[in-house]
Amino acid sequence: MIAFKRVDHFHICVPPERLEEAKDFYTRVIGLELIDRPDHLFSSAGYWFNIGDAQLHIGVEAALPRSIRHTALQVADVDAARNHLQANGIEIVEEPVIPGRRRFAFIDPFGNRMELLQLL
Missing domain, CATH: 3.10.180.10 (2,3-Dihydroxybiphenyl 1,2-Dioxygenase, domain 1)
Incomplete structure (x- = not known):
């Protein structure tokens, strides 16, 4: 059996050309705090946000x-x-x-x- 503790993060995707719009939506409309993302570890663009005691990760892919x-x-x-x-x-x-x-x-x-x- 696996003993789960909590959700650490969840990841959603947006089309590449709408990434900045997604950043604005999740900070301005939803009210999430933008946090540092270790961009050097990833081959594609994205943003990370705090959401309660977990994180939301946004990446890019085709719709x-x-x-x-x-x-x-x-x-x-x-x-x-x-x-x-x-x-x-x-x-x-x-x-x-x-x-x-x-x-x-x-x-x-x-x-x-x-x-x-x-x-x-």
């Missing part, structure tokens, strides 16, 4: 069709998160009800699906 793949993030107030995203014109996707949690997903401007949930 892919929309998928059900996603990352789920627990938030303190799911309604406030939804209102903030809607005020910024972000696409909201309703999720099926799961007992004990309120949740929805959003599609970032680059086609990545992100679920936000609040435990009840």
Whole structure:
């Protein structure tokens, strides 16, 4: 058996020509802190951000069709998160009800699906 401790990071991708737009979206709209990335270790461009006690890593690759793949993030107030995203014109996707949690997903401007949930 594997004894997991926590999520360290998750990685999403954006088209190469939209990387700077992604940096702006995740810092300005979502409010994440940009952190140092050891660029000399990677052959492609990207950015890293703090997100709670984990990190979001953004890399580049050609755009892919929309998928059900996603990352789920627990938030303190799911309604406030939804209102903030809607005020910024972000696409909201309703999720099926799961007992004990309120949740929805959003599609970032680059086609990545992100679920936000609040435990009840």
